[in-house]
Amino acid sequence: MSIIVNKTVEPATIRTDLGAIFVSLELSRSLWLITSLSPGAGEKMSKHSVLGGDLTGLFERLKGLQEKVQTRTGQKYPVVVIQEAGLDGFWIHRALLTEGIESHVVDPASIATSRRRRRAKTDKIDGEALVRALLAYKRGEPRVCAMVRVPTPEEEDRRRLSRERKALTNERVRHVNRIKGLLFGQGVSGYEPLRRDRRQRLEELRTGDNRILPAHLKAQIGRELDRLELLLDQIKKVEGERAEVVASIQTISPVPGLLLGLKGIGEEFASILWLECLYRHFDNRRQVAAYAGLAPTPWQSGSTDHEQGVSKSGNPRLRTMLIQLAWLWLRHQPDSALAQWFRERIKANGGRLKKTTIVALARKLLVALWKYVTAGVVIEGAVTNTASR
Incomplete structure (x- = not known):
C-alpha cells in the first residue's frame, strides 16, 4: 500500500505571475x-x-x-x-x-x-x-539593480544650502587664486585677498622692481575683489539660512544636536552629515559605508585575491566631507579608540599608507556616528564639547 504525502506548497521567493x-x-x-x-x-x-x-x-x-x-x-x-x-x-x-x-x-x-x-x-x-x-x-531577483530612495521635496530642498555653500566656497578659492596669480606675475607675494583691509593694502602694493601697480592690472584686481566680496556676502547669508535649518531640524530630531555635541564637529559637518546621510534609514553598517562610497571592493578570481580600494559609488559630497572630518578627528579626538587605531596602524606600516588608512578611518567614523545617533552607542574615548570646557 502506497502512502500519499500531501506536501505544503510554499510561495516562491521569485514571482512569475506579474500582470502589468x-x-x-x-x-x-x-x-x-x-x-x-x-x-x-x-x-x-x-x-x-x-x-x-x-x-x-x-x-x-x-x-x-x-x-x-x-x-x-x-x-x-x-x-x-x-x-x-x-x-x-x-x-x-x-x-x-x-x-x-x-x-x-x-x-x-x-x-x-x-x-x-x-x-x-x-x-x-x-x-x-x-x-x-x-x-x-x-x-524578486536579488541584486539585479539598485533602486534609488527618492527624497521628499522638503528633504531635497534642505540639501541645497550645504551644496550651494560648497559651490560658493569653490568659486571663492578660484577668485583668491586668480588675484594672487596676477600679483605673482609682478613679483608681489604675501597679499591676502580675504583680509578686511584688502582694498587699503592693494593701494600700498609695489611690484618686485619697486613700481606702483599698472593701472589696468589694478583695475582688474579691483573687479576681482568686487566679485569676491559679493561671494563672501552670499556665503554669509547661506550660512545664516543653514543655521536656521539646523535649529528647526533639532526641534524634530536630536541627531544634529548629538553631532554638534562632539568635539571637532561644527555646524558645517553636522549639517552635511544629517542632510546628506543620517536622515535616511539604513539596515546595517555595510549599507552606511556603501552609501558614502567607502565600502571596500575586493577582486577575487581563482588564486587572485586583492583589494581595489573603496567603491566611490556613493554620495561624493559626503565622502569628501568624511575624509576631511577624519583628519580633524585625529586632531580634536586624539584619545579616542578610532584615533588610537589609526596611529597603531600607521606605526605597524612604518609610517606609510596614511592616505589609505585615513579612508578606512573615515569609514569607521561614519559607522560609529551612525550607531551613536541611531542606537545611542557612545564612541569609545570621544570627548564632548561640554566635557572639554
Whole structure:
C-alpha cells in the first residue's frame, strides 16, 4: 500500500505571475523614448517617443498602452515605470506617482552591461535593458539593480544650502587664486585677498622692481575683489539660512544636536552629515559605508585575491566631507579608540599608507556616528564639547 504525502506548497521567493505593463523611460532634453512590454504581446517590446518635457503626451501614451492591452486581453493592467537617476531629477517620478502610476528610479551604474570592448550603446538598447531590469526586480531577483530612495521635496530642498555653500566656497578659492596669480606675475607675494583691509593694502602694493601697480592690472584686481566680496556676502547669508535649518531640524530630531555635541564637529559637518546621510534609514553598517562610497571592493578570481580600494559609488559630497572630518578627528579626538587605531596602524606600516588608512578611518567614523545617533552607542574615548570646557 502506497502512502500519499500531501506536501505544503510554499510561495516562491521569485514571482512569475506579474500582470502589468512594464515601461522604461530614456530621457533627454529633446526626446523621451518609451519602451514597453505588454501582456499578450509575446516577448516583443514596443517603442514610442514624445517630445522632451511633454508630460501630457507621456500620460496619453501610457493610457493608450493600457487601452490597447485591454482590447487585446479583455483585462485592464496597471503600468509600472522605470527611469534612470540623472539630470532630470525626480519631478517626473513624482508626477507619475500623483497619477497613481507605480514608478521606480534606478541607479544606472547598478545595471549590468556587456563587458565587450566595443559594446553597442543606443537609447533603444538602454530602454530594453531597463525593462529587463524592472522585470527581474519585480520578480524578486536579488541584486539585479539598485533602486534609488527618492527624497521628499522638503528633504531635497534642505540639501541645497550645504551644496550651494560648497559651490560658493569653490568659486571663492578660484577668485583668491586668480588675484594672487596676477600679483605673482609682478613679483608681489604675501597679499591676502580675504583680509578686511584688502582694498587699503592693494593701494600700498609695489611690484618686485619697486613700481606702483599698472593701472589696468589694478583695475582688474579691483573687479576681482568686487566679485569676491559679493561671494563672501552670499556665503554669509547661506550660512545664516543653514543655521536656521539646523535649529528647526533639532526641534524634530536630536541627531544634529548629538553631532554638534562632539568635539571637532561644527555646524558645517553636522549639517552635511544629517542632510546628506543620517536622515535616511539604513539596515546595517555595510549599507552606511556603501552609501558614502567607502565600502571596500575586493577582486577575487581563482588564486587572485586583492583589494581595489573603496567603491566611490556613493554620495561624493559626503565622502569628501568624511575624509576631511577624519583628519580633524585625529586632531580634536586624539584619545579616542578610532584615533588610537589609526596611529597603531600607521606605526605597524612604518609610517606609510596614511592616505589609505585615513579612508578606512573615515569609514569607521561614519559607522560609529551612525550607531551613536541611531542606537545611542557612545564612541569609545570621544570627548564632548561640554566635557572639554
